Amino acid sequence: MKSIVMDGDNRKNQERDDRSNSIHTFNLTKTFNNFHAVESLSISVNPGDIFGFLGPNGAGKTTTIRMLCGLISPTSGTGKIAGLDIVKDSLKIKKIIGLLPESSGFYSWMNAREYLVYFAALYKIEEQIAKKRIQNLIEKMGLATKSTVPIGYYSRGMKQRLGLARTLINEPKIIFLDEPTLGLDPKGQQDIQRILVDLNRENHVTIFFSSHALNEVSSLCNRIAIVNKGRLVAEGSIDELRKLVGDSSEYLLIRLLNLPDTQKALSNIQLPIKINSNINNPTKEFIDVSVLDAESHSINKVLEIFISSGLQIYEIKRMNRSLEDIFFKLTDSKKEQKLHQDIKPEISKNIDKNQNITGSKTGSKLQNHGGEQ
């Protein structure tokens, strides 16, 4: 796949400014009437990061992106993009960022080339440079054969590619993507992911990526923030988030037959190690017990106790904690509160420990703001 050719001067400037392609928010809050869409959100995205921004529907992801891009003003708190204030310098910020919204609208009567020429003119890009850049983007997005067809005839995938081309027309230093692959076929998703990775690697573009596709986020992003109900639940690399929810990336799943006495027996037994179970919400047939400390001697002890208590084991599986597990665990409101209580002391230690590595490309700051609730 062809990469985007940047104009010489722009590329040099971009490389020089690479270190400033950061995003920082401090207690960013947006309230609509009495509804807190985003509440005291403090995140840091380092230059060159592909930053995943995860959360369930209504978590405040789009509102956060809109505040960062200057489309709405925060109710309180501050935010900086490449060192520029998101309220005072919104026009300057718009020159150096690109946003692909969740659902872009297009002028159906224009074709792709006219559409990009129009936006290039709004960015005041010199005509010759714009012409070259547009041709390059049209080829890269695979729209070359359809560039003179009215956009009204485009499929969703083609429109999304065109939206991405528009996002890149000003050669942004920071790109915000709000569910960029939503509704695309696997090929379309893969193409967009590849373009994003190329941009990040070759042009050092910082990418702020909001998505529901957890696999996509785990494969693309080096750092992740999880938000729920407008609040930051956790921030860090996937490994750090794994530690946050279960101390280990692996755990053992023991599936017990849900017999008449199983629940009572399970609640009465004393185990030497920490377990989680769905004892309060079991399925008709099974009760699942997860052993977080999956060392062999611990497992043996647990199994011995289970058998001696008369519990019927249906199966035992070694599981890897996926981003999906982490996501559901962190965004489950009941568990969220418990988790905050459990991990708060440890997190405080980690924050102290990680303060000196904040700012490095891969150094992730492990945070939990749940304790502030």
Place this chain on the structure above:
Amino acid sequence: MLELYRHDIAGTFYSWKGGIWIVTAALIFSLVAYLLLTDKELSLLDQGEMLFTLTEVIISLGIIISVITASSSVSTEIESGTFESLLLTPVTPWKISLQKLLSIITIWIILYVVSIPYIFAVAGGTNLGISAILYVGLYGTLLIIGFSALSIAISGRLRSSKNSIMTMIMIVLILLSPSLFFASSLKKTDFGLTLENINPVSHTMNSLDSLLVDNEQLLSQQLSHIWPVIIFTIICIVFFTFYTRKFEIKGL
């Protein structure tokens, strides 16, 4: 800046709005002029009154076309999701709205140019033709700037084409009603007089009436009518500037 203007003009004429409006207006002018000159009863009217009727139609039609186009200008973009992309560019919402206002004024200018031959046809043989053209240009442009600015501000405020068009049509109907629908007895009531005094459309129609029917061609005789229209336009521009200077995308 010009790119936005060009784009809006192209969009207006690509869609049904621009072209169809102009053709429809030309047909209406033709019909009115034909009836005024050939209908037995209408042709009995004084030529000044005929011309006054035609100028009333030109200005009313200009206002209605501008208001409908302007009321849907921003809200249509919001509804179709294109406005967010525009707001992401380093162009202020005020500049985006100003370009929309300019493109609507352009439609009025085209409509005005189309109306000139009809004015000449109806004014034939009198010295009223030039005055009619100048005053229609002056009042029409002031009113169209005012109403379009107000419509664009309301369109951005209400974010719904249906609601903004309905709101503006109601405002226009209220302002047009003394001239078009009020009986002379109603005009003389306190309500009628108050509405006439603050109403820029009534001042326009009264000015054209005195100019074309009563032949009061001196500018000084028309100043008392021109000022209220200028004030209305200024108020609308202030309202436009205030409401388009900042624009926020709504929704979560």
